[in-house]
Structure formats: C-alpha cells, structure tokens
Amino acid sequence: MSATTLTARRRERVLPPAVTGQELILIGVIALLWVLLALANPGFLAPYSIQNMLWRLAPVGIMAIGMTIIIVTAGIDISIAAILMVCSVTIAKLIAENGWNFWLAVGVSLVIGAALGAINGVLISYGRVPAIIITFGTANLFQFLGLRIFNSKTVNGLPAERGILGPGEGGRFLGLPIAFIIMVVLVAFAWYYLRHFPGGRHFYAIGDDERAAALAGVNVRRRIFLAYLVTGLLVGLAAAITIAGGTSTLDQNVGKGQELVTIAATVIGGTSIMGGRGSVLGAVLGALLVQTVSSGVTQLGWPSQLSNLFVGLFIVVAVGADLIRERRRKAKL
Amino acid sequence: MSNLTAPPTGQKRSLAADWAARDWKRLLLTNRTVMLVALLVIVVGGFSLLSAAGLLKADYNADYLSAALINLVPLTMLALAQTLVIVSGGGGIDLSVGSIVSLAGMIFGFTYGLWGWPLVPCIIATVLFGACCGLVNGVLVAYLGYPPLIVTLATYYAMWSISLVINGQKPISTKPVQELYALSKAVELPLIGQYLPLVPLGVFIFLIPTLLVVWLIMAKTTYGRRLFAIGTNDVAAAWAGISLPRTRAAAYIGSGAISGLVAVVTVCQFASARPDAGVSGNGMALPAVTVAVLGGVAITGGIGRVAGVGLAALLVVWLNAGILIAIEGNGGTQFQLFALGVILVGSALLNGFTNRRYAGGG
Numbered sequence: 001m002s003a004t005t006l007t008a009r010r011r012e013r014v015l016p017p018a019v020t021g022q023e024l025i026l027i028g029v030i031a032l033l034w035v036l037l038a039l040a041n042p043g044f045l046a047p048y049s050i051q052n053m054l055w056r057l058a059p060v061g062i063m064a065i066g067m068t069i070i071i072v073t074a075g076i077d078i079s080i081a082a083i084l085m086v087c088s089v090t091i092a093k094l095i096a097e098n099g100w101n102f103w104l105a106v107g108v109s110l111v112i113g114a115a116l117g118a119i120n121g122v123l124i125s126y127g128r129v130p131a132i133i134i135t136f137g138t139a140n141l142f143q144f145l146g147l148r149i150f151n152s153k154t155v156n157g158l159p160a161e162r163g164i165l166g167p168g169e170g171g172r173f174l175g176l177p178i179a180f181i182i183m184v185v186l187v188a189f190a191w192y193y194l195r196h197f198p199g200g201r202h203f204y205a206i207g208d209d210e211r212a213a214a215l216a217g218v219n220v221r222r223r224i225f226l227a228y229l230v231t232g233l234l235v236g237l238a239a240a241i242t243i244a245g246g247t248s249t250l251d252q253n254v255g256k257g258q259e260l261v262t263i264a265a266t267v268i269g270g271t272s273i274m275g276g277r278g279s280v281l282g283a284v285l286g287a288l289l290v291q292t293v294s295s296g297v298t299q300l301g302w303p304s305q306l307s308n309l310f311v312g313l314f315i316v317v318a319v320g321a322d323l324i325r326e327r328r329r330k331a332k333l
Numbered sequence: 334m335s336n337l338t339a340p341p342t343g344q345k346r347s348l349a350a351d352w353a354a355r356d357w358k359r360l361l362l363t364n365r366t367v368m369l370v371a372l373l374v375i376v377v378g379g380f381s382l383l384s385a386a387g388l389l390k391a392d393y394n395a396d397y398l399s400a401a402l403i404n405l406v407p408l409t410m411l412a413l414a415q416t417l418v419i420v421s422g423g424g425g426i427d428l429s430v431g432s433i434v435s436l437a438g439m440i441f442g443f444t445y446g447l448w449g450w451p452l453v454p455c456i457i458a459t460v461l462f463g464a465c466c467g468l469v470n471g472v473l474v475a476y477l478g479y480p481p482l483i484v485t486l487a488t489y490y491a492m493w494s495i496s497l498v499i500n501g502q503k504p505i506s507t508k509p510v511q512e513l514y515a516l517s518k519a520v521e522l523p524l525i526g527q528y529l530p531l532v533p534l535g536v537f538i539f540l541i542p543t544l545l546v547v548w549l550i551m552a553k554t555t556y557g558r559r560l561f562a563i564g565t566n567d568v569a570a571a572w573a574g575i576s577l578p579r580t581r582a583a584a585y586i587g588s589g590a591i592s593g594l595v596a597v598v599t600v601c602q603f604a605s606a607r608p609d610a611g612v613s614g615n616g617m618a619l620p621a622v623t624v625a626v627l628g629g630v631a632i633t634g635g636i637g638r639v640a641g642v643g644l645a646a647l648l649v650v651w652l653n654a655g656i657l658i659a660i661e662g663n664g665g666t667q668f669q670l671f672a673l674g675v676i677l678v679g680s681a682l683l684n685g686f687t688n689r690r691y692a693g694g695g
Contacts, residue, residue: 144671305493
C-alpha cells in the first residue's frame with residue numbers, strides 16, 4: 001500500500017467523508033422518484049406542489065437534527081411526539097384564548113420543549129437507564145401533560161396572522177418557504193458543528209464507545225444531557241411551524257406518530273442505531289424521501305395508507321445497505 | 334450457588350435467606366414478585382378504602398375487579414410476547430405487535446367472517462399468520478443482524494399499512510364475527526363459582542393457557558435455558574454450542590404467534606375485525622413493554638420471569654380500573670397515562686438501582 005492511500009485512509013477515519021455513499025444513493029433515489037412522479041402526473045413538479053412539500057419537510061427535518069444527535073450517541077427518543085403535542089397546544093392556547101403575540105408564544109414553546117427535553121436528559125444521563133425505556137415512560141407523562149393543557153377536545157379560533165412560518169404566500173422568501181430556509185440553516189450549522197467541533201465529535205465518540213470516550217476526557221453525562229435538551233428545543237420550534245400551517249382548530253391528534261416518522265427519516269439517512277455513525281444531511285434526505293413517497297402515493301391516487309408500507313420497506317433497505325457497508329468496513333480493518 | 338440448576342433470575346441470595354435474616358428492604362427490592370404483591374395490596378387496599386369512604390364514582394369491589402380482568406387478557410399476553418423477545422437479548426424489543434394484532438385480526442375476519450371457515454381452523458390460521466409475521470422480524474434480526482428496534486419499527490409500518498389497505502379501511506363485522514362476542518362474556522366458575530364474582534371467559538380460554546405455555550417453555554424446557562443463555566451472554570452461549578440465530582428468531586416467532594392469538598381476542602371483544610385494532614390510541618406495544626419492565630424483565634436481556642410479568646399486568650389493570658372511577662369526566666384515561674409513565678420510569682430506575690446496589694435484582 002502506498003503512502004498516499006495510507007494517509008487518505010487515516011484522514012478518513014478521523015473525519016468522515018463530507019457526503020457518504022448512503023446520502024448519494026438517497027439523492028439519486030429521490031431524483032428518480034421525482035422524475036417518475038412528474039412523468040405520471042405533471043402537476044407534481046408545479047411550484048405550488050414543491051413549495052408545499054418543502055414546507056411540510058421543515059418540521060420533520062428540524063426534529064430529525066435532534067434525533068440524529070441522540071441516535072449518534074446510541075440513544076433514542078420516543079417522546080418527541082408528546083413534546084410536540086405539549087408545545088403545539090401551549091402555543092395554540094396562548095394565542096387563541098389568551099391573546100398572546102405569536103412570537104411570544106413560540107418563545108414559551110421553545111422553553112417548554114427544552115425543559116421537557118432536559119427531563120429526558122437528566123433521567124437518561126444521571127439515572128443510567130436505557131433511553132428507550134425512559135422516553136417510552138416520559139412519552140406517557142408528556143402526553144398526560146398535553147391532554148391536561150388541552151382540557152377539551154380541541155382548541156378553536158386560532159387567528160390567521162402567523163403566516164411567516166406558514167405554507168402560504170406570506171411565508172415565502174424568493175419563492176422558498178421560510179420554514180424550509182430555517183431548517184436548511186439549522187441543518188448546515190448542525191452538520192458543520194458535528195463534523196468539525198470537538199463538542200460535535202464527542203457525540204460520535206460516546207456512541208462508538210462510551211467508556212473510551214469517558215477515559216479520553218469527554219464529559220459523557222453532560223453531552224448526553226445536551227443531546228436531549230437540544231432535541232426538545234428543536235421540537236419546540238417544529239411545533240411553531242406545525243401551528244403556523246394548521247387550520248383554525250387544533251385537535252388532540254397533533255404530533256401523533258411523528259416520533260416514528262422522525263426515527264424512520266434518521267435511519268433511512270444512514271445513521272446507525274448502534275451509535276457512532278450518522279449525519280444530519282442524511283436524516284433530512286431521509287425525511288425528504290418519506291415526504292416524496294407520501295406525496296407521490298396521494299398524487300397517483302393510491303390509498304394514502306399505502307405510503308407507510310413504502311416507509312417500512314425503505315427502512316429495511318436503507319439499514320440493510322448500512323449493515324453491509326459496516327461489515328465490509330470491519331473486514332477491511 | 335443455585336444458579337447452576339435454576340434459570341438465572343438474577344437473585345444472588347434466596348428468598349428464604351432474606352426472610353430468615355429479616356432483611357425486608359432487600360427482600361422488597363431484589364425480589365420483584367414480593368414487591369409486586371406488596372404494591373398490589375396497596376393499590377387494591379387503597380382504592381377499597383376510597384370506595385368505602387364513598388369517594389369513587391362506582392364501587393371498587395370484587396365484581397368490578399373481576400370485570401376489569403377482560404383488559405388483563407390482551408395486556409398480559411402481549412407482555413409475555415415482549416418478555417420472550419426482550420429476554421432473548423441483543424436489544425430485543427417488538428414494536429410491531431400492535432400491527433400484527435391488526436393484520437392478523439383482519440385475516441381472522443376474512444377467514445371466519447367472510448369465507449365461513451369453521452372456528453378452530455380460523456384461530457389456527459390466525460395464530461400461524463401471526464407467527465409468520467414474527468418470522469419476518471426474527472429472520473431480519475437473528476439471521477441478518479438488523480437492530481430489533483428498527484426491524485420492528487419497519488414491520489410496524491408495513492403491516493399497519495397492509496391491514497388498512499387490505500379491506501379498504503373497513504372493519505369486518507358480519508354475523509358470525511358479531512356472535513363471537515359471546516366468547517368475551519363473563520361466566521360463573523364451576524363448583525365454587527357461586528361464592529365468587531363472574532370471571533370473563535377469555536381469562537380461561539386465552540390467558541391461562543398462554544401463561545402456562547410460556548411459563549413451561551421459559552422455565553422448564555431446554556429451549557428456555559438456551560433463551561436465557563443467549564440473552565445473558567450471546568458470545569458465551571454461541572461457544573457453548575447454542576445456535577444463536579435459531580434461538581433468537583424463535584423468540585420473535587413466539588411473539589408473533591401470541592400476537593396472532595391476541596388478534597382473535599380483540600376481534601371477539603369488539604365483535605368486529607377492525608383494521609386499526611392494534612394501533613389506535615397508544616398502540617399495544619407501549620403498554621406491553623411497560624408491563625414487562627415493571628414485571629422485572631431486564632431490557633438488556635437474560636432476566637425475566639413469567640410470574641413477575643403476570644403480577645405486573647394485574648397491578649396495571651386494577652390500578653387503571655381504580656383511576657377510571659376515581660376521576661371525574663374523561664380525566665380518568667389521562668391519569669392512566671400519567672400512572673403508566675410514572676410506573677415505567679420508576680420501575681426502570683428501580684431496576685437500575687437494585688442492579689447496582691445488590692448486583693442483580695430479579
């Protein structure tokens with residue numbers, strides 16, 4: 001083996017490639033699907049359709065950033081759907097029944113999201129209990145909290161002037177939904193931070209080998225705590241976007257199933273559930289794939305529930321590809 | 334140490350030794366069965382006192398508790414399904430049980446309700462179908478090395494989708510299916526029944542046989558020992574000549590088969606094969622995992638007992654029944670969520686604590 005390939009391999013081990021194979025494949029698959037869907041239904045690539053899809057991508061993409069960080073540390077968060085519900089209903093109640101300013105309510109939502117995330121973080125990092133069990137439990141507790149805040153079946157009379165984060169005309173900049181732009185900025189920042197800052201690399205170190213990371217001087221508990229806290233904060237933001245796009249009433253089903261959609265997007269994007277590997281770029285591409293499939297299934301006139309079948313298949317294929325690559329990588333070492 | 338002859342339940346010292354030493358705290362914390370019985374006494378006693386004081390909307394008496402057992406049937410069976418899978422180790426969990434219940438229920442609806450097969454072949458077909466769903470999970474997890482959480486998430490999606498599409502989202506509630514409701518009525522026990530409240534029939538035809546079979550398999554068969562072995566240390570088990578994939582896949586198949594049987598139970602209970610039976614509300618996987626963890630099943634694998642899981646299910650059902658009549662309006666179901674969450678987090682923290690303090694709480 002020549003010297004240059006050796007250094008190249010060493011560098012690769014320190015810093016993962018900017019765009020992984022999985023992400024390139026995802027881009028290819030999404031492009032292919034878009035072409036096929038456009039051929040089947042020319043309306044699919046109409047500006048309105050694309051704008052709508054990008055707007056709907058934003059909340060899932062933003063939550064997937066947090067989920068990626070958590071899964072990279074070999075954790076998981078089942079409770080984000082419940083956090084989303086608590087934050088959404090809080091915003092809705094504050095603006096519809098207490099006459100608050102929308103942005104003030106969003107501020108409260110961010111605080112609540114972060115606080116609920118912090119509860120998860122404390123229990124997982126200091127209670128030393130598997131994340132899946134704790135977040136299964138807190139999902140129930142948060143759901144209880146949300147339902148108590150609801151206090152009735154629905155919140156009615158949400159005012160219309162929350163357009164900046166919404167899918168409509170007022171929520172666009174250069175033709176792109178502002179919510180989508182916010183997501184892109186957050187993804188870019190998280191991508192750079194996770195890749196180039198010591199703090200970001202520590203998440204990967206913890207996920208790969210927690211003990212080794214601790215011996216190398218990483219404050220493991222604080223890092224894990226932060227991962228859940230940041231996720232809660234991001235879910236608070238996603239709730240603001242969800243509310244901004246809703247109709248005038250909010251019902252108790254808000255957020256239902258979002259935890260599984262987010263996890264699906266993250267693992268389709270190539271993040272290993274065992275921890276230590278993954279990128280936010282992949283997670284967003286995974287979310288876009290899921291979004292494309294659900295839009296496509298509806299536009300082809302198939303029953304909309306069929307999209308879940310494809311999501312399941314994509315998870316199996318994506319994780320399978322990742323397993324094969326992981327085995328090859330291990331065989332090379 | 335007795336662990337050479339008995340399956341490893343995590344107990345380092347025997348029940349009798351703790352009893353003799355009058356070490357109550359240790360007995361309560363390390364022996365999950367003792368703890369659950371104590372909690373059960375507290376819950377039933379507490380609600381009975383509230384009931385006697387007239388603070389509840391309805392009487393919390395033996396008849397009410399017995400009627401509540403109808404909820405015990407699916408919950409315990411699914412918790413046992415999770416127990417098999419979680420004990421098998423390797424991060425074992427089965428999120429797909431709810432979808433299997435929905436889809437297998439639709440299969441039962443088709444065979445019994447529409448095609449008019451006789452009842453017993455229908456039940457067998459439904460259970461076999463559930464086992465096939467479990468086989469998919471098992472092959473992916475045990476033979477191909479997929480993480481269980483991800484596989485069962487994917488199959489949860491896929492089977493949920495199929496069960497909705499297969500009959501155009503419509504439930505099957507033809508006459509034969511509706512007549513099955515008789516199977517979930519309450520009956521009087523023979524001989525001593527006149528002194529006892531009526532007990533739901535499902536307890537005898539579905540729950541007790543499942544409990545017995547799972548207990549026999551886990552505690553009395555070679556397969557059970559292999560299951561505990563791979564859950565405790567899969568590398569050592571493999572070196573000891575145990576086929577890791579086959580043993581682990583069988584746990585998922587068992588989980589699927591039990592879910593298939595639960596599908597029959599829910600069809601009887603609703604008198605209708607509903608495509609969303611297993612995924613509506615909070616789904617079925619979450620309460621089942623909660624009960625298993627509360628029952629002392631270690632999420633890391635290798636530890637768990639049928640008795641603990643059964644008691645935990647009973648505790649949750651009677652607690653929920655109490656909450657339902659203690660709180661006005663629809664607040665009851667909300668506080669049930671709260672109770673379930675507190676119990677799950679509390680028992681997980683307790684499992685961790687006893688593991689560290691006493692090196693292995695059963």
